[in-house]
Amino acid sequence: MSLLPASLERLIVLLSRLPGxxxxxxxxxxxAALAEGDEYLGDLARSLDEATxxxxxxxxxxxxxxxELCRICSDPGRDSRVMCVVATIPDVLAFERSGAFRGRxxxxxxxxxxxxxxxxxxxxxxxxxxxxxxxxxxxxxxATPTGVEGEATALYLTRSLSDLGLRVxxxxxxxxxxxxxxxxxxxxLSRALEGRVNV
Numbered sequence: 001m002s003l004l005p006a007s008l009e010r011l012i013v014l015l016s017r018l019p020g021x022x023x024x025x026x027x028x029x030x031x032a033a034l035a036e037g038d039e040y041l042g043d044l045a046r047s048l049d050e051a052t053x054x055x056x057x058x059x060x061x062x063x064x065x066x067x068e069l070c071r072i073c074s075d076p077g078r079d080s081r082v083m084c085v086v087a088t089i090p091d092v093l094a095f096e097r098s099g100a101f102r103g104r105x106x107x108x109x110x111x112x113x114x115x116x117x118x119x120x121x122x123x124x125x126x127x128x129x130x131x132x133x134x135x136x137x138x139x140x141x142x143a144t145p146t147g148v149e150g151e152a153t154a155l156y157l158t159r160s161l162s163d164l165g166l167r168v169x170x171x172x173x174x175x176x177x178x179x180x181x182x183x184x185x186x187x188x189l190s191r192a193l194e195g196r197v198n199v
Contacts, residue, residue: 008034060131062107062124063092072105079103083132084141085157087111087150091143103141106131111149112156120156132164139167146173 002009008030015026033041057063058070065071072078072092082103086092087110095101108123132140142157144150158168174192175184184192 060127061105062109063105064089077102080135081138082141083135083137083139084143085128086143087145087153095143101141104135104137108144108153111144111153113149120160123153125157129161129164132161132166137166139169141169141171143171 004012011030011033012023012026015021015029016023018026021029033044054066055064056066058065058073059068060073061070063070063072065073067074079102082101083106084095084101084103085106085108086095087108089107092105092107095105106124106128108125110118110123112118112120112123131137140157140161142154144153144157154170158170161168172191172195173188174195175181175188181189
C-alpha cells in the first residue's frame with residue numbers, strides 16, 4: 001500500500017512514461033514541483049493545457065507550430081533553395097543550435113523500418129516532392145540517422161527524388177571534435193576516410 005496520495009502517484013506514473021525518466025527520477029520531479037508551490041503548479045498546468053490546445057504540425061515541413069506554418073517556414077530570410085530532410089523535430093533543433101544551416105527543413109517523423117511495419121506511407125513524405133518543385137529547391141540534404149534504418153531511408157529518398165534533377169547530398173559522418181581515434185568505431189572511421197577533403 002502506497003503512503004502517497006493517489007493524485008501524486010498518478011503524476012509520478014505519468015512523468016515516468018517520458019523518455020529517460022524512471023520511477024525514481026519521476027518521484028524527484030513530482031516532489032520538486034510540489035515544493036515550488038501553488039503558483040508554479042498552476043503555471044505548469046496552464047502551460048500543459050495551452051500546449052495541448054495550440055500546438056500542431058506545420059502543414060509544410062511538419063515541424064511543431066501554433067499556426068498553419070512554423071516559424072522557419074514563415075521566415076522570409078531562410079534560403080528556399082536548400083532543404084534539409086531530417087527524421088525528428090529534435091534533429092531540427094540540433095541544426096538550429098549549430099547556426100550552420102539557414103535553409104528550410106522537412107521532418108519525416110521517423111525512418112523506414114520494415115520489421116516495425118514502417119514503410120514510406122507511414123512517414124511524412126506526402127508533400128515532399130511538391131515542396132521541392134514549388135519552392136524552387138536546388139539541393140536536398142539528407143540528414144537521416146546513420147544507422148541501418150536511417151541509411152535505408154536516405155537511399156529510398158535518393159532514388160525517389162532522382163527524376164527531379166536536384167542535387168541530393170548526404171551529411172558527412174566521421175570523427176567527432178575532440179574524439180580519440182582509438183575509441184571510434186570502424187564504420188565511422190571508414191566513413192571519415194571516404195569523406196576526407198582537401199586542406
